[in-house]
Amino acid sequence: MSAPLVRxxxxxxxxxxxxxxxxxxxxxxxxxxxxxxVSCLLPGPQFLVYLAMWALIPGEKSPRAAW
Structure with a gap:
């Protein structure tokens, strides 16, 4: 099983x-x-896809201190 897609x-x-x-x-x-x-050397919207993924992929929940 693969890991979930989170930043x-x-x-x-x-x-x-x-x-x-x-x-x-x-x-x-x-x-x-x-x-x-390397893919940025090729024509295409790689940087825009990166920005879209940055906005759409949820961030990992930061571990909280157990007090």
Whole structure:
């Protein structure tokens, strides 16, 4: 079973989209970031898709201190 698609609170650089996709597909966040950067060399709306995913993928719930 794969992990849910949520932007993690740790291990993210800008918006956590690449880290979320890496978790979901079982690869490293660095690999996902390289794939995204290389894809930006190709024509297309990659940056807009990144922004849309940033807005649509929910953020991971931060763990609260149990007091």
């Amino acid at each position: 993690p609170t740790e291990g993210r650089r800008i918006g956590g989209v690449c880290a979320a996709l890496a978790r979901r597909f079982g690869t490293s966040a660095t690999t996902m970031r390289i794939i995204f950067l």
